[in-house]
Amino acid sequence: MPTATKTTPPPLGDQGPVAEQFEAMEQQRQADRMGMWMFLGTELLLFGGTFGAFITYRVIYADAFAEAASHLDLKLGTLNTALLLTSGLTMALTEQLSRAARHKATFWLLIATIAIGALFIGIKGFEWYKEYQEQLMPVLGLTFDYPGNQPDRAQLFFNFYFVMTGLHAVHMLIGLGVLSVIAVLAWRWRDPPRIARQVQISGLYWAFVDVIWVIVFSLLYLLRV
């Protein structure tokens, strides 16, 4: 007797066989999510060490740091922030579409996210190059020729600048690598529920990289004279 009860199927990410250590899919999903959140928490703490140290010096050497910050290229930094937030949007869309099993759309949105991320890295590299030309790069034994007051404190500022943006760039590169792998899997489209889960988990990571950048950007670029 076919009665007309409408049962919504579970989202795609909740389908497929359960891993052998779990009793139910819901348990597995919760565990995966909790694991990724905790990992991101540790990542935040990793950056947190530099944030804490930077803020301390920002307070102690307020003038020198504010002046040094004005030597960064605010326009390029803002452009990059906008780019990264856009990529966060495309990533969120990817998540929705992959759960709805939209094959092609998932793939192309992933490509878009990767392209925007690569553009971000390119612009960042260009910024570094500019700073190298202006002799603001106290790294690898290069001469540091700072045109303002208190050059040694400015040097500390730039030390932090390169560590923080460098570490963030490394995280971007890792994220780009992961997304590329998922893009290949999405192109083949063998196990859609699994791809949906992978997109969801790596989406969390990508969002995290966004958040870190917003903090880095605020601390380094925006606190200026």
Place this chain on the structure above:
Amino acid sequence: MSTIALDQRWPRDHYLSSGFRLRDWLLTTDHKRIGWLYFASITFFFFLGGIAALLIRLELITPRGDLLSPDTYNEMFSMHGIIMVWFFLIPSIPNTLGNFLIPLMVGARDLAFPRLNLLSWYIYTIGALFVVLTVLLGAVDTGWTFYTPYSTLFTNTAVLAAATGVFVVGFSTILTGINFMVTLHKMRAPGLTWMRLPLFAWATYATSLIMILATPVLSITLLLIAVERIFGIGIFDPALGGDPILFQHLFWFYSHPAVYIMILPGMGVVSELISCFSRNRLFSYKGMVISVMAIALFGFLVWGHHMFVAGQSMYAGIMFSLFSFLVALPSAIKTFNWTATLYRGRILLTAPMLYAFSFIGLFTIGGLTGIIVAAMTIDVHVHDTYFVVAHFHYVMVGGMVTAYLGGVHFWWPKMTGKMYSEIWSKVAALALFIGFNLTFFPQFILGYQGMPRRYHEYPEDFQLLNVMSSLGAGVLAIGYLLPLVYLTWSLFKGKPAGANPWGATGLEWQTSSPPPKHNFVQIPTVTEPPYAYRDQDNTAPFG
């Protein structure tokens, strides 16, 4: 009525019985086998670090520097410290016993992320390879603390390789911590509420919390040292605009809590042992849980007591000193609760229990002297003397290593399905206690009289106490080597242990020894509080 079938036979089908090829071990995702992988690597590093310790003690028998050159001596205590802290103490209980026991204790088939668990072991191994590389490149002489600016500006030894090793092994710690926490949150058997968890599981939970919150800060610190040495980015180096005190803040923000990574699991183990072998409900279970968590959290507030003489403000010093006293409170609560559990208990002097007694005695001495060094004025006197060396060995070696051995002896029948020699195990426990005190008690006196640490020569007057200490180290070495012999022996010749040879409570004892591959034939349902030892429970140990 609990109906534990005391089946004395070996189960036919268990986790050790299938798959004997190398790849069945190196690619396993079974938490019990991964526990063994850690067990093997950690034991190896323990003895490697031990050899360095013996060389140090040999050198110190005479007041002159006649065995090792000053440089070699520096490299010896550095390797000893680095290996012991990062490749033995921190991973020991969580990664061996924890890996083996946590899923069994919560009634799960495995940890939440079995493949991540295997990955953690590989990361540990890669970190370990860097340590081997360090030795090949001619060791490192910064001590295990890597203090800047010495480590970044002056030393020409293999700081990079050593720091990379420690950096890498940190990821293993973080991933293990995440795995435990998720497992404890999401995979407990039906009926196993938080307030029914065994204290070992609680201790692992608190330890994982510290691992997750503190290790990333260590990672960034080591990373900053590396970029300073490679790229010349000066966050710590005053010549490049940096500040070496910042290094110490970041380093001890990790390394003080790390002390609790080392000691909390030991406290968890000892709680299990005391309760089981006094056949008594653990006194004030809730108090124990709260104090474990309190230790973990307070531990984050006291890092500055390592920097009383490093140029921090007097007010900061007073605050750190105060908070340090506060940490002593929950530790004392635990000691009193163990004592109260023993009181009115029916005490069985098995080898694990002897280790537990050693733990309580030695840890108490270590803890009390900790209060002494946490007092700012006294610390200025004993700072960087052998008093400190004695203090942290009482806590870490007298506490942690003893608890570890106690735990290994307690759960050995579960892990292997075999019993070991009763007499030899007691002899070993005794040798450890005597050897330990002979080694490290004289160091309190030496330190108080002013012998500095990390010196390889000393005035004649100090010789007698140093000789005593070196003799003790020999006895101690016997205490460590003996278990290696009779435990290995038991693997081949030991009597079958049966599922629950100690008559202990806890889910891990309800499955066969050794357990089946997926731990339980059927996931158990928990209906009782932990440690429900009953007066009429007269199960004799050793069958």
